[in-house]
Amino acid sequence: MGNHNTNSVNPSAKVEYRLKKNAEEMKHQVITFGLMIFLTLMSFLAVAYDGFSNWFTIPFILLLALIQCAYQLYYFMHMSHKGHGMVATFMYGGVFVAFLTVLAFVTIIWW
Structure with a gap:
């Protein structure tokens, strides 16, 4: 006890x-x-x-x-899983920046 x-x-x-x-x-x-x-x-x-x-x-x-x-x-x-919010924010932010970079270079080359 x-x-x-x-x-x-x-x-x-x-x-x-x-x-x-x-x-x-x-x-x-x-x-x-x-x-x-x-x-x-x-x-x-x-x-x-x-x-x-x-x-x-x-x-x-x-x-x-x-x-x-x-x-x-x-x-x-x-x-x-819970607790990965900040990591997800940085990863999706990096994907967005990479997408914008590729879009900018493709636009510069094609036009």
Whole structure:
């Protein structure tokens, strides 16, 4: 009775919660991995199919690459978890600056 803490929580409830949370996290990662494999196969099929012109294939592959990058940042780099707000702000800010830089150079070269 000397070491009895009245504010303690049920340790088995914490373990069950963590197991449930880890199983849910693993499920999301497996689904995302399968989706990325599917997007990669779509890219290969777009290149292998002779019916598509380069004007369709190249933007299609770039779009699929952007989608894969977003999935990798959000799920595999754990950006979906709480506490990553400042890191996400800097990363998205860097992506925005890179996009503006590429847009500026393309505009200068093409016009």
